[in-house]
Amino acid sequence: MATRPLNNIWIRRQQCPCGDWKCYIKYEGDDQVTAGSELVKNETTSSSSSSSEVVFTPYVGQIFKSDDEAFEYYSNFARKNGFSIRKARSTESQNLGIYRRDFVCYRSGFNQPRKKANVEHPRDRKSVRCGCDAKLYLTKEIVDGVMQWYVSQFSNVHNHELLEDDQVRLLPAYRKIQEPDQERILLLSKAGFPVNRIVKVLELEKGVQPGQLPFIEKDVRNFVRTCKKTVQENDALLTEKRETDMLELVEACKATAHKDEGFVYSFTTDETGKVENIAWTYGHSVLAFSVFGDVVTFDTTYRSITYNMLLGVWFGIDNHGKAVFLGCVLLQDETSQSFSWALQVFVQFMRGGRPETVVTDIDSGLRDAIAIELPNTKHVMCLWRVLSKLPSWFSLPLGLQYADFKSEFEMLCHLEDIEDFEHQWNHLVARFGLRPDKHIALLFTYRASWPFSYIRGYFLARTLTAEYSKSVETFLKSILSPQSSLQFFFEQVGMAANHGVQERERPLYMPIKTCLPLEEHARNLFTPYAFYALQHQIVLAMQYAITEMANGSYLVRHHKKLEGEYLVIWIPEEEQVHCSCKEYEHSGILCRHSLRVLVAKNYFQIPEKYFPHRWRLESNIVPLDYPIVQDINDECSQAFHSLSATLLSESLMSKERFNFVHRELTQLLDQVRNMPDVNEVG
Numbered sequence: 001m002a003t004r005p006l007n008n009i010w011i012r013r014q015q016c017p018c019g020d021w022k023c024y025i026k027y028e029g030d031d032q033v034t035a036g037s038e039l040v041k042n043e044t045t046s047s048s049s050s051s052s053e054v055v056f057t058p059y060v061g062q063i064f065k066s067d068d069e070a071f072e073y074y075s076n077f078a079r080k081n082g083f084s085i086r087k088a089r090s091t092e093s094q095n096l097g098i099y100r101r102d103f104v105c106y107r108s109g110f111n112q113p114r115k116k117a118n119v120e121h122p123r124d125r126k127s128v129r130c131g132c133d134a135k136l137y138l139t140k141e142i143v144d145g146v147m148q149w150y151v152s153q154f155s156n157v158h159n160h161e162l163l164e165d166d167q168v169r170l171l172p173a174y175r176k177i178q179e180p181d182q183e184r185i186l187l188l189s190k191a192g193f194p195v196n197r198i199v200k201v202l203e204l205e206k207g208v209q210p211g212q213l214p215f216i217e218k219d220v221r222n223f224v225r226t227c228k229k230t231v232q233e234n235d236a237l238l239t240e241k242r243e244t245d246m247l248e249l250v251e252a253c254k255a256t257a258h259k260d261e262g263f264v265y266s267f268t269t270d271e272t273g274k275v276e277n278i279a280w281t282y283g284h285s286v287l288a289f290s291v292f293g294d295v296v297t298f299d300t301t302y303r304s305i306t307y308n309m310l311l312g313v314w315f316g317i318d319n320h321g322k323a324v325f326l327g328c329v330l331l332q333d334e335t336s337q338s339f340s341w342a343l344q345v346f347v348q349f350m351r352g353g354r355p356e357t358v359v360t361d362i363d364s365g366l367r368d369a370i371a372i373e374l375p376n377t378k379h380v381m382c383l384w385r386v387l388s389k390l391p392s393w394f395s396l397p398l399g400l401q402y403a404d405f406k407s408e409f410e411m412l413c414h415l416e417d418i419e420d421f422e423h424q425w426n427h428l429v430a431r432f433g434l435r436p437d438k439h440i441a442l443l444f445t446y447r448a449s450w451p452f453s454y455i456r457g458y459f460l461a462r463t464l465t466a467e468y469s470k471s472v473e474t475f476l477k478s479i480l481s482p483q484s485s486l487q488f489f490f491e492q493v494g495m496a497a498n499h500g501v502q503e504r505e506r507p508l509y510m511p512i513k514t515c516l517p518l519e520e521h522a523r524n525l526f527t528p529y530a531f532y533a534l535q536h537q538i539v540l541a542m543q544y545a546i547t548e549m550a551n552g553s554y555l556v557r558h559h560k561k562l563e564g565e566y567l568v569i570w571i572p573e574e575e576q577v578h579c580s581c582k583e584y585e586h587s588g589i590l591c592r593h594s595l596r597v598l599v600a601k602n603y604f605q606i607p608e609k610y611f612p613h614r615w616r617l618e619s620n621i622v623p624l625d626y627p628i629v630q631d632i633n634d635e636c637s638q639a640f641h642s643l644s645a646t647l648l649s650e651s652l653m654s655k656e657r658f659n660f661v662h663r664e665l666t667q668l669l670d671q672v673r674n675m676p677d678v679n680e681v682g
Contacts, residue, residue, distance in 0.1 A: 008306045010480040017362045062151040067101045082162030084173035105134035175215045195221045242307045245486040246275035279345045281327035289350045292316035295461040296355040319619045321529040323471040325497040339369035361385045378458045381449040393439040421453040517604035530615035541592040556593040566593045575607040588612040
C-alpha cells in the first residue's frame with residue numbers, strides 16, 4: 001500500500017456519546033459523511049447492479065475495445081452464473097505485442113503436487129481445481145488501423161456445481177476491500193481494535209446483517225497483516241509531522257500576535273515539551289463577544305483524522321442572525337480535563353466574560369467541564385444535534401416503526417410543559433419497547449439540556465434556528481477543506497473570521513404589514529433580521545383574543561382555539577409584560593400574546609426595555625456607512641401595492657387574463673433580477 005501525501009483531513013466525530021466502542025454516529029445531511037456514505041452506496045449499487053443487470057452470454061466473434069473490457073464483461077457473466085474466472089495464458093509477438101488472452105474458470109486445470117515441508121503434521125489443503133473446461137479466449141486484430149479484440153473460443157460447460165448468489169459473493173475474486181473500507185480498517189486497527197471487532201463496527205456502520213459485508217474476517221486479517229509495516233511507517237511520519245506542524249502553528253501565532261495587538265493565543269505542552277493543545281482568537285472576536293457574548297455556541301463536531309485532534313470553534317450570533325467567530329481550539333483528546341482547559345482559556349481571551357448560555361453537542365466530558373468552569377452558565381445541548389443522531393441510534397432496532405417514532409419524538413421535543421414531556425416520554429418509550437435502550441436512557445439523563453419544555457426559559461437568541469445552524473456550517477466548511485499543514489489551516493481560519501467582520505448587511509427595505517404604530521416604531525430600531533422576527537409575531541397577534549382576569553392578568557387564546565391558553569401579566573406602573581410562553585426570555589423578541597395585550601392597551605410604541613441592545617441597528621460591530629431610507633420606500637410601496645391590487649382584481653376576471661399576467665410578470669421578474677444593484681433608492 002503506497003504512502004499517501006500527509007494532508008490534514010477533517011471528519012465528523014463518529015464516536016457515540018454513549019461511550020460504547022461498537023456505537024458510531026452517521027449524521028444525516030452532512031456533506032463529508034455523505035461523501036463517505038456515497039462511496040459505500042456506490043459500491044453497493046455497483047455490485048447489486050452488476051448482479052441484477054442482464055449480462056448476455058459471450059459468443060465467438062464478439063468484439064471488445066480492450067482485453068480489460070472483455071475480462072470485466074466475462075467476470076460479470078461469471079458472477080451472475082455462479083462462478084468466477086482468472087487470467088491464464090497470454091501469447092506475445094514482436095509486432096503485435098500480446099495478441100492472445102486466455103480467461104478460464106477458477107476451477108480450471110489441476111494443482112501440481114507440491115513437495116511437503118519436513119514437518120510432523122504438514123498442512124494438506126484440498127484444491128478447488130477440478131479440470132473445468134469453461135473458458136473464453138481472446139485474439140487481437142487490427143481493422144482499418146483500429147486495434148480490437150474478438151472472442152476466438154468460448155465454452156460454458158462446467159464439470160462442477162455452480163454457486164448460488166449468497167455463495168458466489170464469497171469467492172476470492174469477489175471479496176474485495178474498497179479504499180474507504182481500507183482506511184476505516186486501518187484507523188480502527190491503530191486504535192487497538194481486534195479484527196473481529198473491526199468487522200462488527202463495519203457491519204454496524206453500513207447497516208448490514210452479520211456476514212453480509214463484501215469481504216470476510218480473513219480478508220480483514222490478511223489486509224491488516226500486509227499493511228502493518230506501512231502503518232508503522234505512516235504512524236512515524238504522522239507523529240513527526242504533527243510535532244513539526246504544531247511548532248509551526250505556534251510560530252504562526254507568535255508572528256500574528258506581533259502584527260495584531262488584539263490577537264491572543266495559548267497552548268500547553270507535555271512533560272517532553274511537545275505541544276498538546278492550542279487555542280487562539282482575534283481582537284474583533286473579543287469585541288464581538290462584548291456585544292454578542294450572551295449566547296455562545298461551542299461546536300466540537302469535527303476532528304482531524306491525520307493528527308487525531310479535536311477541533312472546537314466558538315461562535316456567537318450577531319444582530320443579523322449570522323454566526324460570528326469568537327475563537328478556535330485544537331485539543332489532543334476529548335476528556336473533561338482538555339475541555340476544562342479550553343473553557344478556561346476562552347474566558348481569559350474574553351477578558352473574564354462568561355456567556356449567559358452555552359450551546360453544545362451531546363458530550364459527557366464537555367458537560368462536566370462546563371459545570372465546573374461555567375457554573376452560572378446555562379448549558380443547552382443543540383436539538384439539531386440530537387435529531388441528527390436518531391437514525392444511527394434507532395433506525396435499525398425499530399425497523400419499519402422508525403418513521404412513526406421519529407415523528408412522535410420530534411413532537412415531544414417541542415412540548416411546552418415539563419409534566420407533559422415526561423408523561424409523553426414514558427408513553428413513547430413503552431410503545432416502542434425502548435426501556436432497556438442505552439441511547440434513550442442517555443437522552444433522558446440529559447433532558448434538562450435539550451427539550452424545549454426544559455430550556456424555554458433560557459436565553460438562546462435564536463441560535464437553534466435552521467438559518468443560524470446553516471451559517472455555522474458555512475463557516476466550518478470554509479475552513480475544513482483538506483490542508484497540507486496546520487499553518488495553512490490557521491490561515492484559512494483567519495481569512496474566514498476576517499471575511500465575517502468585513503461582510504456588511506445590505507440595506508433592506510422593510511415594508512409595514514399591519515400599519516400599527518408600534519410596528520413602525522420597531523422598524524426604526526431593530527435590524528431587518530430582528531424586525532422580521534418581531535413583525536411575524538405582530539401579524540399573528542391579530543389572530544388572538546384576550547380575556548381580562550384579576551390582578552392585571554389576561555388569558556390569550558387563538559380565535560380558532562387550535563392552541564392552548566397563555567397567561568399574560570401586565571404591570572402598568574413599570575410597563576412590564578410577562579407571558580407564560582417565555583418567548584421574550586428565550587429569544588429577546590416579544591411574543592404574539594404580549595403584543596396583543598399591548599395593542600389592547602392602546603400602546604403605539606413598544607416599551608424601550610423590550611428592544612434588547614443585541615438586536616438593535618447600532619449594535620453592528622462595523623458601523624453602517626449608509627442610511628436606511630424608509631420614507632421614500634414607503635411612498636414606493638404604497639404606489640406599488642395600489643397598482644398590484646388593481647392588477648390582481650383585473651387578472652381574476654378570466655383565465656386568459658390571469659395566464660397573460662402571470663406570464664408577463666414572470667418575465668418581468670427575471671429582467672429585474674438581472675438588473676445591476678444600485679445604492680440609491682428613488
